[in-house]
Amino acid sequence: MRVRVAGALLAVLVVAGCASSEGTSEPGGKARAAADRVEPLSDTSEPVLPVTVRSADGHDVTVEDAERIVPLSGSLSEIVFTLGLGDRVVARDITATFAQAEKLPVVTRNHDVSAESVLSLKPDLVLAEATTGPAEAMGQIRDAGIPVLVVDPAQGLDDVGPRIETVARALGVPAAGKELTKRSEDRIAAVRADVPKKTDAPRVAFLYLRGSASVYLIGGKGSGATSLLEAAGAVDAGAESGLKKDFTAITTEALAQAAPDAILVMSKGLESVGGIDGLVKIPGVAQTPAGMDRRVVSIEDGVLLNYGPRTDAVLKSIVAQLYGDEK
Secondary structure, three states, rough: OOOOOOOHOOOOOOOOOOOOOOOEEEOOOOOEEOOOOOOOOOOOOOOOOEEEEEEEOOEEEEEEEOOOOOEEEEHHHHHHHHHHHHHHOOOOOOOOOOOOHOOOOEEEEEOOOOOHOOOOHOOOOEEEOOOEEHHHHHHHHHOOOOOOOEEEEOOHHHHHHHHHHHHHHOOOOOHHHHHHHHHHHHHHHHHOOOOOOOOOOEEEEEEEEEEEHHHEEEEEOOOOOOOHHHOOOOOEEEHOEEEEOOOHHHHHHHHHOOOEEEEEHHHHHHHHHOHHHHHOOOOOOOOOHHHHHEEEEEEOOOEOOOOOOOOHHHHHHHHHHHHHOOO
């Protein structure tokens, strides 16, 4: 899952009951234990409030206090914690899987927000994505007088800084937002500078898999993976092959057209189909260059498409798995 989950994918996630992985993966999709933690700034100033900020849904939102914060996505939770304000977060969305948030109460079921659960925690501020819903639940929270800030969706690396700074302004710590933006962008730039220079960029197809629900999708334009793949020196094979929708059901024809050299998957998705052995049994996969070479890049569900403070680590892992010893 990513910071901005496309509408079509969000519907799939709800049906499939998407879970997140504990840790990261090595090349070939083999899981390895790792501390799934965010790295807060070393020093964050006390929030200066009240502030009024523009919400992505067109409303001006005034934040009077930020002692009790409810971020309704894993990405927004990451930003709040990394700004150094994690001690003010009183609940989490199911996609907030990092260690510092794991003991917080969950206020979503699959990806539906429970207004009753949120309101019972008496938050000062709720942070939401454009896709957060259902609308009735969000309306209930607003009607109770709770400020709700909707943050513009993330579609690529260029959105990392603006999202961080929007959240930081709403929390009354704009200087911390600028510091975290610089740190994040500098780290991403350092990874990009270390990407091997290749004449023929590898073609990588992003597949969304949930074997338990028989959901097998290939990402196209708007899947959210294009920016990451391009930063890793690769080509988004689904988008480049002409897939206009964010996600399309996998077919032998679609895979043949995409002709990926490697396949990008979420780690739980890979696990749900039985690992690489199961992946290559999906019709059409074994006939692609990626399937023949069993070349798979696996990244933890809860961080892959977040486009936030840990995106540099995601990009670094993609580069390491994609190129291996070529660097």
